[in-house]
Amino acid sequence: MEILFRPEGIYLPAIDLWLDPRTPVxxxxxxxxxxxxxxxxxxxxxxxxxxxxxxxxxxxxPEGRQQEVLRLDPGQTLEFHGARLTAxxxxxxxxxxxxxxxxxxxxxxxxxxxxxxxxxxxxATEIVPCDRLIVExxxxxxxxxxxxxxxxxxxxxxxxxxxxVAGLVPVFLGYGLGRGQEIVHTLTxxxxxxxxxxxxxxxxxxxxxxxxxxxxxxxYQRRKDETRPLVVTPGLQDSLAAPPARVRVALVSGWAAxxxxxxxxxxxxxxxxxxxxxxxxxxxxIEQTGARRIDIVHGYAEPFARLLRHRGWDAVAAGASTAxxxx
Amino acid sequence: MNAxxxxxxxxxxxxxxxxxxARVAAYLATLSDxxxxxxxxxxxxxxxxxxxxxxxxxxxxxxREALVQVTGWDLEMIATCYREVGxxxxxxxxxxxxxxxxxxMTLAQAETLYHELEHARxxxxxxxxxxxxxRTFDWLALKYFVKGITGNLRIGLQxxxxxxxxxxxxxxxxxxxxxxxxxxxxxxxxxRAARSGTIGDIEAVLFHxxxxxxxxxxxxxxxxxxxxxxxxxxxxxxxxxxxxxDAGRVRLFTRGLEETTAAFPEVILELAPLAGPLVLDGEIxxxxxxxxxxxxxxxxxxxxxxVSARTMAAVPVIFLAYDLLLWAGQLQFAVPVEERRxxxxxxxxxxxxxxxxxxxxxxxxxxxxxxxxxxxxxxxLKRAASLYESGKRGGNWLKVKRxxxxxxxxxxxxxxxxxxxxxxxxxxxxAVRSGDRFLNVGKAYSGLTDEExxxxxxxxxxxxxxxxxxxxxxxxxxxxxxxxxxxxKSPRHKSGYALRFPRIVRWRQDKRPVDCDxxxxxxxxxxxxxx
Numbered sequence: 001m002e003i004l005f006r007p008e009g010i011y012l013p014a015i016d017l018w019l020d021p022r023t024p025v026x027x028x029x030x031x032x033x034x035x036x037x038x039x040x041x042x043x044x045x046x047x048x049x050x051x052x053x054x055x056x057x058x059x060x061x062p063e064g065r066q067q068e069v070l071r072l073d074p075g076q077t078l079e080f081h082g083a084r085l086t087a088x089x090x091x092x093x094x095x096x097x098x099x100x101x102x103x104x105x106x107x108x109x110x111x112x113x114x115x116x117x118x119x120x121x122x123x124a125t126e127i128v129p130c131d132r133l134i135v136e137x138x139x140x141x142x143x144x145x146x147x148x149x150x151x152x153x154x155x156x157x158x159x160x161x162x163x164x165v166a167g168l169v170p171v172f173l174g175y176g177l178g179r180g181q182e183i184v185h186t187l188t189x190x191x192x193x194x195x196x197x198x199x200x201x202x203x204x205x206x207x208x209x210x211x212x213x214x215x216x217x218x219x220y221q222r223r224k225d226e227t228r229p230l231v232v233t234p235g236l237q238d239s240l241a242a243p244p245a246r247v248r249v250a251l252v253s254g255w256a257a258x259x260x261x262x263x264x265x266x267x268x269x270x271x272x273x274x275x276x277x278x279x280x281x282x283x284x285x286i287e288q289t290g291a292r293r294i295d296i297v298h299g300y301a302e303p304f305a306r307l308l309r310h311r312g313w314d315a316v317a318a319g320a321s322t323a324x325x326x327x
Numbered sequence: 328m329n330a331x332x333x334x335x336x337x338x339x340x341x342x343x344x345x346x347x348x349a350r351v352a353a354y355l356a357t358l359s360d361x362x363x364x365x366x367x368x369x370x371x372x373x374x375x376x377x378x379x380x381x382x383x384x385x386x387x388x389x390x391r392e393a394l395v396q397v398t399g400w401d402l403e404m405i406a407t408c409y410r411e412v413g414x415x416x417x418x419x420x421x422x423x424x425x426x427x428x429x430x431x432m433t434l435a436q437a438e439t440l441y442h443e444l445e446h447a448r449x450x451x452x453x454x455x456x457x458x459x460x461x462r463t464f465d466w467l468a469l470k471y472f473v474k475g476i477t478g479n480l481r482i483g484l485q486x487x488x489x490x491x492x493x494x495x496x497x498x499x500x501x502x503x504x505x506x507x508x509x510x511x512x513x514x515x516x517x518x519r520a521a522r523s524g525t526i527g528d529i530e531a532v533l534f535h536x537x538x539x540x541x542x543x544x545x546x547x548x549x550x551x552x553x554x555x556x557x558x559x560x561x562x563x564x565x566x567x568x569x570x571x572x573d574a575g576r577v578r579l580f581t582r583g584l585e586e587t588t589a590a591f592p593e594v595i596l597e598l599a600p601l602a603g604p605l606v607l608d609g610e611i612x613x614x615x616x617x618x619x620x621x622x623x624x625x626x627x628x629x630x631x632x633x634v635s636a637r638t639m640a641a642v643p644v645i646f647l648a649y650d651l652l653l654w655a656g657q658l659q660f661a662v663p664v665e666e667r668r669x670x671x672x673x674x675x676x677x678x679x680x681x682x683x684x685x686x687x688x689x690x691x692x693x694x695x696x697x698x699x700x701x702x703x704x705x706x707x708l709k710r711a712a713s714l715y716e717s718g719k720r721g722g723n724w725l726k727v728k729r730x731x732x733x734x735x736x737x738x739x740x741x742x743x744x745x746x747x748x749x750x751x752x753x754x755x756x757x758a759v760r761s762g763d764r765f766l767n768v769g770k771a772y773s774g775l776t777d778e779e780x781x782x783x784x785x786x787x788x789x790x791x792x793x794x795x796x797x798x799x800x801x802x803x804x805x806x807x808x809x810x811x812x813x814x815x816k817s818p819r820h821k822s823g824y825a826l827r828f829p830r831i832v833r834w835r836q837d838k839r840p841v842d843c844d845x846x847x848x849x850x851x852x853x854x855x856x857x858x
Contacts, residue, residue, distance in 0.1 A: 143408045143421035248342055260413045266750045269340045303407045
């Protein structure tokens with residue numbers, strides 16, 4: 001099956017389907033709801049129930065506009081323009097899914113953003129055999145290796161507790177969708193009430209709808225006397241309620257795996273935890289699928305493709321690797 | 328080394344200077360005398376003491392080769408990883424993580440390994456030693472072991488802070504430890520002496536640079552309470568330098584404590600006959616007909632490892648002495664300025680800065696203008712009876728100088744700052760106008776308030792054309808007034824010139840980029856400085 005890697009997304013001309021297009025198209029598969037994957041008003045959208053819900057929250061339908069939303073949850077199958085589409089669970093953010101495309105006897109899987117083990121909030125990756133795999137490579141260098149979810153949770157709670165004991169206000173930097181809610185869930189589950197920035201708080205209901213508990217948080221208000229842990233989006237720490245001398249900042253991210261993240265983000269403490277696969281995890285995922293042809297999209301596509309070719313795969317760095325990645 | 332690495336990681340995450348020092352002190356207090364001596368060196372990012380002439384001679388190529396042998400990754404992959412990480416020790420650690428047996432590395436083992444690396448003459452031997460270590464030891468210990476080779480821990484811990492932590496861990500005054508390290512350039516020896524109560528016995532070591540005494544600016548003559556209590560000298564616009572002299576040997580060190588002996592052979596010849604051991608404080612100056620030439624002339628002699636006879640003839644340099652740090656083998660820090668001056672005068676130096684007793688406030692302006700007439704930068708005032716306060720910018724030396732000029736410039740690039748300014752664009756590159764183009768002439772870091780920086784950061788984000796890592800290239804929109812101390816030729820900037828010591832005077836919100844100063848104006852200032 002012909003697959004075109006274009007700046008505006010991945011396109012399958014035989015069945016007229018786009019995978020995570022960046023501009024509005026006829027028909028789009030949305031692997032998950034991060035805004036670099038689910039964006040724009042396409043005529044038809046195929047996605048899991050959760051992804052479709054958050055996408056709609058972020059891209060409300062203007063008055064009078066029509067959009068067909070085809071719900072495809074993990075395990076469900078859809079006959080589409082002569083192909084058979086099956087959604088598969090992807091370990092990434094809540095609701096993330098891979099897409100298996102069966103066409104003319106060939107099985108292609110598009111992973112979207114992915115890791116193997118279940119994230120703090122979300123499901124574990126389901127692997128199916130395929131011939132061709134389109135996979136991301138955000139952290140596909142041997143320097144990247146991340147904490148398991150349980151250990152990341154332990155460090156989040158420890159950082160918050162130790163800061164509070166030291167009379168400091170713990171501040172967590174996390175993106176608006178995914179990491180932010182995972183931190184709030186982890187803190188509240190450990191009995192630590194926290195204040196949450198609006199961009200993160202606004203999406204908590206989608207998590208609660210999946211049975212994930214969030215008890216004891218409040219929307220973040222600029223109070224000078226804030227003592228509770230704060231969960232905010234990166235870049236916001238400068239306008240915080242508490243005076244800088246009383247604040248300690250943690251970055252929970254894959255980028256926190258290298259020390260220079262401290263200078264880049266302004267964080268004191270680095271917690272290297274990601275919803276993308278680390279290096280070995282990614283290799284393991286690829287091996288398990290049994291695919292011989294690997295197309296590598298955003299991240300370290302070139303060096304990773306070279307490495308896979310050395311090891312006998314038919315691997316190609318596909319298209320533009322300049323996509324912004326939300327972590 | 329494992330415990331040192333754990334300490335270093337905690338220091339990196341500790342928010343403030345005091346907390347970092349406290350963590351180091353707590354760690355140092357747990358160590359034996361010998362381990363303490365090793366740890367203070369390694370925490371300062373050194374394998375050997377400063378005054379120790381030994382060099383490891385382990386470069387990046389050697390480290391990469393050892394990494395290739397241990398991990399099996401090719402050089403291209405290692406280079407890619409290094410680009411992401413930005414630090415050699417950390418890259419090594421992250422890459423060997425899955426290839427090492429993870430054995431504990433003691434501080435004594437680290438010391439042995441540093442010595443073996445220094446001792447090994449052939450690169451292949453060095454690679455073998457490193458590869459063996461990479462396969463054996465705990466990756467976090469290796470991270471800091473390798474940082475000791477490359478010379479910078481990058482955890483926000485300066486040697487001064489290690490000195491303070493050592494003092495705290497041994498119950499000594501910070502000043503005593505700092506002074507002993509300044510005298511000897513051997514923090515390991517200071518640590519041992521601190522434990523045995525013999526820190527006062529540590530003597531000054533020749534040919535190891537001592538910290539310079541620095542001057543505070545005097546803004547207005549009237550600020551001086553008692554003008555009769557000061558000595559006055561011209562402030563020279565050259566290279567501040569320290570000359571160490573003994574038995575025909577001379578070495579020169581700059582204010583940054585870097586050696587610069589090789590660049591100035593005629594100064595060496597001039598000073599070598601003096602009876603040492605002696606350490607002089609003074610200025611290297613381009614000199615002709617009894618007066619100093621502009622810094623832009625002297626600049627042609629800087630950073631040269633070898634000097635041709637032609638260059639020496641074109642730009643003759645001298646060492647103009649103005650203070651005395653070590654005399655007859657004795658440190659002069661505790662000797663009053665008058666006695667230091669008398670001894671300095673008795674040395675029979677060829678070039679000695681004239682010194683006079685100040686009489687009145689009015690005389691300051693008079694002498695300032697006279698100094699400027701002689702082509703010098705301004706005045707230095709030394710308080711009567713004051714001591715040489717090595718490494719300090721106290722109030723006992725004052726400098727009188729005035730900005731050379733100011734220019735209105737436009738900001739063309741902005742870079743994220745560090746520490747407190749990590750999330751704002753505070754390091755600014757600026758340009759002057761040449762026709763309809765803007766050509767860079769310098770970079771400034773200071774002068775704006777936090778509030779102004781915040782406002783400008785927001786503005787810069789909207790004016791960003793392209794981003795390269797920490798640097799944003801900007802549409803030329805913001806005009807700043809900058810003060811500076813001179814103009815020099817510079818191959819770094821497109822304009823061909825660089826402003827010396829630029830600092831931002833104010834944000835000219837009243838001016839547009841077309842109103843900013845021109846390249847012609849910069850050329851004029853440069854030409855004027857040569858006269």
